[in-house]
Amino acid sequence: NVDITTSRRLWTFCTWSLTWWMPSPFLNWCGRMKRSDVRMAWREKVAICIIIVLIWCALLFVIIGLGLILCPKEHVWTLDDVAGHDSPEDSYVALRGRVYDITEYVNQKHGTNSYPATKEQMMLYSGQEINASFPLPVRTACPALVSPKTDPKYTMYLTSADINALPVFPFTHRVGLLPSSKEISDQSFYKKYVVPTMNMFKIGDVVWDYDWIRSMHKDQGKYWRVINKEVFNLEDYFATIKSPVNSNNGDWRFLNSHIENIFDSKGAGDTDITDRWERIPWSPRERLANYSCMKNLFYVGRVDDRNSVRCLFTNYMLLAFACLLMATVLVKFLAALQIGTKKRPLTPSKFVVCQVPCYTEGEASLAKTIDAVAGLDYDDKKKLIFVICDGNIIGSGNDKPTPRL
Structure with a gap:
């Protein structure tokens, strides 16, 4: 009886x-x-075949699927990306943190x-x-915070923090600015006409680099903050109230007032104010009213996560595997160079068999090979030269097959 090892038990x-x-009966009857x-x-x-298939499936999952799970594909653009789509055949615009493909719209008649x-x-x-071309009345953006009594004719507009930096457009869609236009004269122009029309062309969101947002907050004291990965810019709000x-x-x-205190920190505190936002003592209704107002009026996009560790994890892992493979090849290459003095084999204490396979070699070639083997630094008393003559084919330049040579 042969003892079965633990590794054999595990493999079985x-x-x-x-x-x-x-089932074994099937292999017995049908497989003979x-x-x-x-x-x-x-x-x-x-x-073994199943294990190989599973390994390949796991590799495919890591290469293709894991990245999509850790970092799902998102349709997002930076303002620089949007700026690259400025032709009649490929026209994008950004409006209040969202990106729209207006290629079809610009080729239509309107106005x-x-x-x-x-x-x-x-x-x-x-x-x-x-x-700047679509200024939003405060009452339209914040109906729960600005009453009809405060702004009965939708004339409250925030003052731009830096009016000189605003781009100049052919039209400004301000309510009541064009009496001849029924749509723009409508006090609900933005909600009735702009939002439904633009939603037909929406393709994604604007994204901002977190380090850039932090620089705007910390280095320049701007009113840029992040709440739950959403980016808000209250520059115009504070320019207006101040x-x-x-x-x-x-x-x-x-x-x-808690929102004002959080944002008006003169560069102090964290750029990501999610925790402070969650700790504000207000009712759910008041929270929703303020958040909706900020989302309509001050939302400028989301934090760009495409270069985060989470999204680049699979790339880093594949790079690590590639580096490991290259290091292995390099070590093998350096080992093959045999740098240094030539090492002599240790004198074995047991017999050594030197195998010489022969097929169609000539007599001179065989003699040279056997002489080289005989000259090896092994004890002749413990060395056996085993010549294998394989086949009866007469090689080129020979007059007899290898066994007869």
């Missing part, structure tokens, strides 16, 4: 776990495998009879952030 268990679905050892050998071969919008004028919008004209008018301070 693994083999049966992978091939249990094939009468002996149990033959059936086991078949199972082991099938188990009013008095103020038609030509294709050339529309191309001035292409590749731009067009917030303006000498509005400093004594409480109607402009429509946001919760």
Whole structure:
């Protein structure tokens, strides 16, 4: 009896776990495998094939699937990406943190009879952030915070923090600015016409690099913050409430005072204020009202996670595997160079068999090979030269086959 090792027991268990679905009687009757050892050998071969397939599936999952799970594909663009789509055949714009493909729209006729919008004028919008062309009344953006009594005619607009930096567009879609236009004269122009129309062309969101946002906050003291990976810019809000004209008018301070305190930190605190936002003591209704207002009026996009460790994990892992493979090849190459003094083999204490396979070699070649083997640094009393003459073919230049030579 031969003792079965632990490793053999584990391999047998693994083999049966992978091939249990094939019953032994079936192999006996249909496969004509009468002996149990033959059936086991078949199972082991099938188990090895299954293991190879599983390994390849795991590799494919790591290469293709794991990255999509850790970092799902998102349709996002930076403003620089949007700027690259500025042709009549490929026209993008960004509006309040969202990206729209208006290629089809710019080639259509629109505008009013008095103020038609030509294709050339529309191309001035292409590749731009067009917030300045669509100013949003505060009451429209924040209906739960700004009452009809405060702004009965939708005339409250925030003051731009840096009006000189705003792009100049052919049209400004301000409510009541064009009396001849029924749509723009409508006090709900933005909600009724702009939002539904633009939603038909929406393709994704604007994204911002977190380090850039942090620089705006920490280095320049700007009112840029991150809440739950959403980016908000309250520059215009604070420019408005701190303006000498509005400093004594409480109607402009429509946001919760806690929000003002969090944002107005002069570069102190964290750029990501999610924790502080969650700790604000307010009712769910008040929370929703302030968040909706900020999302409509101050939302500029999301944090760009495409270069985060989570999204680049599979790339790093594949790079590590590639480096390991290259290091292995390099070590093998250096080992093959045999740098240094030539090492002599140790004198063996047992017999040495020197095997010389021969097929169609000539007499001179055989003699040279056998002489070289005979000259090896091994004890002649413990050295056996075993010459294998394979085949009866007469090689080129010979007059007899190798065995007869």
